Amino acid sequence: MQDNMNYPRPQLRREQYTTLNGYWDYAFSINKEIDDYDGKILVPFPPESQKSGVERILLPGNYLHYRCTFHLTKHSHQRLLLHFEAVDEYCEVFINDHLVGSHHGGYLPFSFDITNDIAEGENEIKVVVEDDTDYGNHARGKQRLHHEGMYYTPVSGIWQTVWYEWVDEQYIKDVVFRPDLQKQGIHIEVSTIGELEDVEVIIHQPDSKDSTTYHIPVCQQAFITLEDIQLWAPDHPVLYDVELIYGHDHVESYFGMRTFSQVEIKGHHYMALNGKPIFHFGLLDQGYYHETLMTPPNDEAIIKDLKFVKSLGFNTIRKHVKIENSRYYYYCDQLGILVMQDMVNGGERYDDHFVTLEPNLFPSLQSKRDDHNYALMKRPDSNNRTEYYREVKETIAHLKHIVSIDTWVAFNEGWGQFDSKEVTNYIKKLDPERFVDSASGWFDRGAGDFLSIHNYFRPLHLKSSQRIIMLSEFGGMNYQINNHFYGKKNYGYKRLSSRKDFMIAYRKLMIRDIMKNIPHGLAGCIYTQLSDIEDEANGLITYDRQVVKCDEEIMRGIAQRIYGLFEREVEHE
Template identity: 35%
Template sequence: MKISIVLATALFYASVAEAFKTKTPPLSTKWTKEAAEADVPWPSYPRPQLQRQDWVNLNGVWEFQNSTKGALTDMPFGKTLSDEIKVPYCMESGLSGVMKHYDYSVYKKSFTVPSDWKDQSVLVNFQAVDNEATVFVNGKKVGYNKGGYNRFQVDITDALKNGKNELMVHVFDPTDSNGNNPPLGKQRSQPSHIFYTPCSGIWQSVFLEPVPKQYISRLDVLTDMHGNMNVTAISNKATAAQVVMVEVLDKHNKTLISKAGHANKSFMIKVPGVKTWSPDQPNLYNYKVTMGKDVVNSYTGFRTISRGVVDGVERPLLNGEFIFQFGTLDQGFWPDGIHSPPTEEAMIYDIQFLKKLGFNMLRKHIKVEPDLFYAAADRLGIMLWQDMPAMVEYKAPTDDQQAEFERELATMIDNHKSFTSIVTWIIYNEGWGQLPSGPETYLTPRVKSQDPSRLVNSVTGWNDHGAGDFHDNHHYSIPQCGSPFYSIASTPYDKKRIGVQGEFGGIGQNTSAAHLWPVAEAVNSINQTYEITENNDAYNYRTLQVLEQLREQVERYSCSGAVYTQTTDVEGEVNGLLTYDRKVIRTDVPKWQKMIKDIYKAAKSRA
């Protein structure tokens, strides 16, 4: 029997298309189906503050298999791997198609370099791989990275060949098992209640791009409300004499000002007549940077973050004005993608929901998001408190583990300090991984030196040694914010610093099983929630009571900001404003909107 070439080709591609299937996660969102059906998930350019015109997205189905430590010296080059995985979803997620954890694993992707990239260098960019990644191209080791939350790039030019190339990544991620203690946030190998399913392997976008021999690897841009723009174009390939030209554009893409500097040296640009950035008016400006043959596009906003005494009270200031910073504890976990949001739209939905309620801030809780999250916060206008992902809470880190924490802290700040919306860095959460000696006392000035444009919350909750710009209390359910009363787990309000409530609320509602994470360990720990309400009416009655107490403390005492727990449910936690699947809104939206306005009004009366 003969089959036509067209039919044979169609049958071949049909079989390939059917070879990979995502798995059904324990709980789905309204974006799960779209993500599962996408051939190339997360299609947007992944690095919004350093964009090049030419690039190839490597997201999609990769070959994959379980591995061992010894595989590093015996990689399966040129062989077909036993399984498949969809990038950029971590292996434990349903969307990945694996839904298992492996301490060691191997990823493989074939690619062809576009012919018009000839005579240029080629970079492969990984936005995040948890936790250690060793990168090979055509059997040659080309790079290594440690740290599950930081982006990195590898120059693969010398390993390339004509035609098809083989990219292979060996991953090691033990989470917290066998004495390992990396910065890992809420991930645990044995999830329960406030600790969740781990996220291992490639969990953010991977892409290729061509660059000239001398290229810009990072842009550091710090701004203020007066139009000052401090620019550093970082390049490990450029000479000290290499000229860098920056051109700032208006909303019509016309040049406002241009100025030349040199690579790896900061220089100042004074942009005339700027409109400042704030949550109410998130004004942003595009700019273009040229270094030799390398041209990149970026954006920034102009604002000043500082602190000062207002009516006898230490306050955080945005553009010289005290604005009460009110937001939610934002975990950034998803039932279908775990660390990886199913789609960019889904990720943005959470921010839009918080803005709709009236929040002007969120605390990104011991997790680092894709760069597109921070770009959305810049664009939509919401201030961010950015946590450093914590080490395990009950283990004192070894000297090597502490050194790695400090290295990754510095890397996180370098990778994110150009995002306008970030107003505060948080070093430690509730003493997790914090040595009794108080390392924040030397880490705080180090962070301030690395980024003098922001405030530092050295310790949010517990183990406060007086460092940083904030005195930050945690208390459930009711707040104790800049007040003359406090719990024995905290310390008396320090009037020399800004008084904030880093966590409060946490009131839960046990919804129907259709919206719960149906895993026994999670369901069995629901009763550990601070307070459970039986129905939606009771939930809104209790939460609005708690918010009213916050309003009173803002009006009476020295409360300058607060973080309500939390944006969404996560696995065994049912105290979200939204359920984990984002399908049920617990809050009575009009009543919450009015209460949040009243809190801002109380703060304004003190300003």
């Protein structure tokens, strides 16, 4: 049992839960059935990682087997829910040798009600996993079997927390909050399993012992007016704690009062938070760690990264082609960091000349690519395109409650891009209250809220646009620290040999591409990147998080200068 402050699902916390993280039996095989297990693996770290104790890649067509036992005392009139936060890529789950379900997709959580399959006392879980990585066409992010450069060691199997909880037969399944600043209140919809018709809602006033109790109907949207509203923003990340009571089920949740909108000032278009233009000054965050790959070592590692981002003066993270565990986003909400969330890319193996070299050498060709040409864009499989839509829907449903996410990024640099106008419209229908970056980097079809630019090799010159102009990737300057480099071959752009040289180059880049373009409508920028990763030595901190490669005080000063220039530019005449 653990304290619910570390509950894997912060938006819906109960008093008790049990994690199954720890040592499981594991085996690799070429057949679905095995005679015995190979050894022990430390869950939830993927077998490819050092921390797992295995350090072996699951090959396409092969199988990865897990087994663990746990002891239960049955609870009458309660259900037992088994949760997997993420398993890459396809898995089947067995309880006491009975198949309870399967799941396809390596980045999203899923659950099974296993009440009818458990026994009093000793119980056994088996999980059988398959993963094609980049030899299939499913969502895979930056994983590649033969990894180098900007692609990384693949991750397979269980790579996020496994846990279970007892719930009453009538219980709360989900809650969605939608702030409404115009009406000065919050829309709440509570989904339940059961026959009770209403739920008790207790909203706690931030930084106060005061609370107010309401009763609202279940499974339909209700509106609650709030007094003395405190707004959420990066410099004031206020969250409201909430209790929800449905029969005997008691859960805790939270929300933030904020709204996102687009404003036009002096002919330029900007993102606005709570009605005020805000410059998105951020870092690209891939979410990889030296010993644990895509799995954060612990909560402290997440918090350390995010506090580092804030300490340098940044207010935004672009979460790059990866979905983190729920606690990561909870800390973004708590610390006040805006998140631009990428959808995870898939499709067949990409032609790097087509999606990387040609767009950089011949930028005028970018908008001329037709993303309805499915073969050219590496999405020829109609079932795979349908799968992408499903995963978009599930991603938004999973993360819609996150206060800090203000942008969905549909496609990155043409990686499996298709029908971007149609996809953008689909996302907008699912979530009309956030921004959509339709095509980050290139192959822009004129859809979405952004003219989204990637620029690493030449001075930035902006053209006028009726959309928000976002420099969604730039920088990537390479500064390798000896004894803290863990790649095979140093990969990156402009190479620098000292912190002093790095800071001089960084300042010049910020003046040339950011400060000089703010008067021309630049609304935000995302520097590449937070940390080094394997071959990439272009982070502001090393892959092992041991060495900060920049001068933090100078970084903060540059950030404040950028915010000041932007604020003066967007002042109303």
